Amino acid sequence: MVLSAFPDVEVVGEAADGAEAVSAARALDPDVVLMDVRMPRVDGIEATRRLARAGPRPAVLVVTTFDEDEHVYAALRAGAGGFLLKDAPEAQLVAALRTVAEGVSLLAPSVTRRLVAAFAPAVPAPAAVPLDVLTAREREVLLLVARGLANAEIAGRLGVGEATVKSHVSHVLAKLGLVSRSQAVVAAYEAGLVRPGW
Incomplete structure (x- = not known):
């Protein structure tokens, strides 16, 4: 109902869980999927991962009541283009949709600084993507x-x-085997190309 009030936003489908969201997204080919983190059967992180494997479309904006660092990190690692809290004002939600649809990464303002400041020590880094390619x-x-x-x-x-x-x-995404700018940001941090505060 909130989204339908904006003339440039068309809601093309809804889903009750992550598995249904993946099926609906594949059938309806939306520009953006709003994805909750906690859902039955398949959670939003796994659903995002499944969508990202298929390519850059649709962009995924994770919208949740939970802003713990591990959820943000997991969403970005899975290929989400953005992370927003459900208490965000309507205008901010729609602006986030437009931003993510344009391929620009977005994090809720309330978690951005905390996540960046704690990124290196808080997250056990997997093997860094080699940037020499x-x-x-x-x-x-x-x-x-x-x-x-x-x-x-x-x-x-x-x-x-x-x-x-x-x-x-x-070219960066293709060479590093990534599907989104968000994953590229994570790869840059993990490889030491950029560090919090730089």
Whole structure:
């Protein structure tokens, strides 16, 4: 009901659990899936992981009442494009939908600083993705993505066109075997390319 009140948002389906969400998303091909963390049968993290394996569409915005670090981290590792709390105002929810639909990562303001500050010591890091497969320019683009810059901002910083930045981001994702900018940010932290506070 909340989303239907916005003229540029069309709700194309609903699901009662994670398995149903994956099936519905595959059948309906939405731009964005709003995914709860705690659901019966298949939880939102696993459902997000299944959707991400199929490719970059749809983007997944995890919306939950739980903002514990492990949920945020697990959602990003699974391929979610954003993480928002259910108590977010309606306008913020719709803005988050639009942001994630554009391929830009988004975290709820209440968890961003705490997560970044605690990222390195709090999360046992799996084997870091090797970045030596990237060109110098691709590493530079990855660094700016990890610092939270949008494609237009990266283009301005590097003095190139936005289409060139999109191409570099696509190459980074392909070379590292990733499906989203969120996963690229995690990979940059795990590889030591960027650290909290940089």
